Amino acid sequence: MKGIAHFVAGVAAASCVPEAVRAASEGNPTYFILGGVFGLLPDTIDFKFSRYFYSHDIEVTPDPIAPDAQYIADRVAEAINRAHASGESVRVKLNTVPVGLDQWQQYEVAFDVAARTVAVRYGPVVDTGQNLIPGSEPPPNAEAVAPVDCEVRIEYLSSTQVDIFDGPVFSMDPTDDGRVSPGFIPWHRAWSHSLVIGVLFGLIGGVIWDIWATAVIFGASAMHALFDQLGYMGSALFYPFHSRRMSGLKLMHSGEALANLTAVWFCCLLTFWNLWRAVPGGIPPNGTRVLILYGMVLPTLTITVYRRIRKRFAW
Amino acid sequence: MIALLVVLSTLCGTLLASLLACVPSLHIYNVMGLLVMLGHALTGQGIELQPEIVIPFAAGLMVGYSMLNTLPSVLLAAPDESAMFTVLPGQKFLMQGRGYEAVIMTTIGGMVGLMALLFIVAPIAPRLLPVTQKVFRGHTHWILWTVIAFMLMSEWPKGGRLGRSGWTKFLDSWKTTGAGLVTFGLSGLLGFVLIFRTPIAPDVAFQNLMPAFVGLFAVPWLLLNICTNVHVPSQSMQIETHLKMDDVLRGGFAGTLGGGFAAYFPVVTGGVGGLLAGHATALRNDRVFLVSQGASKFVYYVGGLMLFFVPGVSIRRGGGAALMRSIMTPQTDYEYYLMLGAMAIAGVLSLLMVGPLTRGMLWLIGRVGYRRISMAALLLIVGLVVAITGLTGLAVMVVATGIGLMPVLYGSRRMNCLGVIMLPMACNMSGVGSTVAGWLGLL
Numbered sequence: 001m002k003g004i005a006h007f008v009a010g011v012a013a014a015s016c017v018p019e020a021v022r023a024a025s026e027g028n029p030t031y032f033i034l035g036g037v038f039g040l041l042p043d044t045i046d047f048k049f050s051r052y053f054y055s056h057d058i059e060v061t062p063d064p065i066a067p068d069a070q071y072i073a074d075r076v077a078e079a080i081n082r083a084h085a086s087g088e089s090v091r092v093k094l095n096t097v098p099v100g101l102d103q104w105q106q107y108e109v110a111f112d113v114a115a116r117t118v119a120v121r122y123g124p125v126v127d128t129g130q131n132l133i134p135g136s137e138p139p140p141n142a143e144a145v146a147p148v149d150c151e152v153r154i155e156y157l158s159s160t161q162v163d164i165f166d167g168p169v170f171s172m173d174p175t176d177d178g179r180v181s182p183g184f185i186p187w188h189r190a191w192s193h194s195l196v197i198g199v200l201f202g203l204i205g206g207v208i209w210d211i212w213a214t215a216v217i218f219g220a221s222a223m224h225a226l227f228d229q230l231g232y233m234g235s236a237l238f239y240p241f242h243s244r245r246m247s248g249l250k251l252m253h254s255g256e257a258l259a260n261l262t263a264v265w266f267c268c269l270l271t272f273w274n275l276w277r278a279v280p281g282g283i284p285p286n287g288t289r290v291l292i293l294y295g296m297v298l299p300t301l302t303i304t305v306y307r308r309i310r311k312r313f314a315w
Numbered sequence: 316m317i318a319l320l321v322v323l324s325t326l327c328g329t330l331l332a333s334l335l336a337c338v339p340s341l342h343i344y345n346v347m348g349l350l351v352m353l354g355h356a357l358t359g360q361g362i363e364l365q366p367e368i369v370i371p372f373a374a375g376l377m378v379g380y381s382m383l384n385t386l387p388s389v390l391l392a393a394p395d396e397s398a399m400f401t402v403l404p405g406q407k408f409l410m411q412g413r414g415y416e417a418v419i420m421t422t423i424g425g426m427v428g429l430m431a432l433l434f435i436v437a438p439i440a441p442r443l444l445p446v447t448q449k450v451f452r453g454h455t456h457w458i459l460w461t462v463i464a465f466m467l468m469s470e471w472p473k474g475g476r477l478g479r480s481g482w483t484k485f486l487d488s489w490k491t492t493g494a495g496l497v498t499f500g501l502s503g504l505l506g507f508v509l510i511f512r513t514p515i516a517p518d519v520a521f522q523n524l525m526p527a528f529v530g531l532f533a534v535p536w537l538l539l540n541i542c543t544n545v546h547v548p549s550q551s552m553q554i555e556t557h558l559k560m561d562d563v564l565r566g567g568f569a570g571t572l573g574g575g576f577a578a579y580f581p582v583v584t585g586g587v588g589g590l591l592a593g594h595a596t597a598l599r600n601d602r603v604f605l606v607s608q609g610a611s612k613f614v615y616y617v618g619g620l621m622l623f624f625v626p627g628v629s630i631r632r633g634g635g636a637a638l639m640r641s642i643m644t645p646q647t648d649y650e651y652y653l654m655l656g657a658m659a660i661a662g663v664l665s666l667l668m669v670g671p672l673t674r675g676m677l678w679l680i681g682r683v684g685y686r687r688i689s690m691a692a693l694l695l696i697v698g699l700v701v702a703i704t705g706l707t708g709l710a711v712m713v714v715a716t717g718i719g720l721m722p723v724l725y726g727s728r729r730m731n732c733l734g735v736i737m738l739p740m741a742c743n744m745s746g747v748g749s750t751v752a753g754w755l756g757l758l
Binding site: 002003004005007008011024025026027028029032033035036037040044047048049052053054055056061095096101102127129130131165166167255256257260261264272275276279306310313315 | 404407410449450451453454456457458460461464465468469471472473475476477479480481484485488489492559560561564565591594595596597598599600601604745746
């Protein structure tokens, strides 16, 4: 999920704590700020801190002037082979290739399980929004394959596009059955996304503020974990008791526009409903039904009809 | 006769705003402030201001500005090479010689915003807003705090790409993010000074923040244009991109959502609303982004003024409504419909102005040169600051420029400069503004 969905989910979690709503109506914003902050904090820890301290054994820095897909494929294959031979994890960092003002050379790394190879293919040049730059063609020597010495076990996606900002790290982890599993950005969704750590943060919050802060912080952390678990990568939900990431439910991709919008909208409605309940006199009869009708049913119908029209008329 | 008066007032307001919107860095609220002063002077002489003149004129001003101020922000905002990772889509189009296309896409967004206001928001606002006002009463302060928290937390590091892991990489990555946080803090501090112990003369108190805004947002941009001597390619008047209906609707929806949020909740600006909506709808496509920016800006400015006229609630949001309130208080449905009608007329008029004014501006840039136009704009806004707020205002502007240069030099979000208003207002709304001002020795 995008950062805003986690943030708003944290705020919605805070709104479910009646004391948070009461305090807010009296001018104390602490609980809602805590909700938002701790809703986004796991990703903040990963992307603003952890990633920079996560070391790697092999660094792949493609030449922007003389693209060489074979070099990339060989280095990734070397990481897999070393992990297989040594029985220890080998981390490989794939750097991005900036080629001009807001332009990046895209390339894709794929693990072919059946053929036991690593395949690399250069793509077009894209901008920072990952939009294709018109007229850009993949360079010569754009494709290469490198064999590996063992079977590869895929737990996330079999191919990864490398393009903007900071490139990914793969941790090539030997498995018990003699294979090697490429762990995509292993610094992400590790300890920071654990429910146990969420409880710990909540307890610390309880010491600093009060028991309601514990509830808000844990609720926000749990919402983050829940939302992430709907996707593919999953999280290490029970770190330190179980350090590996538990696979997600694979219901959606984290960058999907509609999924993110739905999550944000639903959380906003939940927050609104919780605030409405706290208004003196409460929600009037049929108020909740009207909210569901206009806030959920009508937008769902509109979006469904729109998607059908878009498909039919190829908008 | 009344209808003619309404049309004429709308026409005058739209034409004036459309022309003034082309002047870089001149904000419509500054112009409206001066016009309100004129209005007070007229009222003082016994001349009554008719709502059939004031409301359409104000609507024309706001619509014309919202639609046309895209021109300077796209055509005069050329980035240099150092802005590698922070180039906005409008600037990208400009550097590809497609500035006109970017203006048109933003204008389309503005039109979607107008349609949304007239056909979706206007009919439901009188029924919906009383409920939302009741629910959000006492809660806007924490909404502002959470917006601030998200703004600060959502700026991801841009550096630290290469090399071994560790502190060096971490510190490199945090240059931009850190600069953003420092910018927000310093501009917030400046805001506290300006609100709690303003050096600006009381007779121009309504323009209290104007020198700060000019210094934070306009001057650094113009200085950069003058210093970097960037080459802008000649601009094509052809439209290469085929804008799909899906792009228009997605961008328009996101922009309307963001602009509506900013228009409804105090202190949140159109840019912040656009940022939130862009995140919420996962916008990536440049075309959709431009459409959404047009819609967001339009709904923020015009929607903010429109809310002031919603019967029964009369919400005062944004500088336009605040200035209007000093000369009139809407009381009937008639004024609401007058506002809506004027918005529709002004929308069509300003749409007609986009093409000729863009051509005119491109001609001027080609003839006079990019650098000279930036110099002239700089002289103009410095002159305005001195004329309205005196040398004290100029000093405030210089301080604000120092802060405003930080995001430009470090490549962080310029939006962090909004700390000048967001931080003190959030503190005030939570009831701790005076306490913080006391800590800072401002009381």
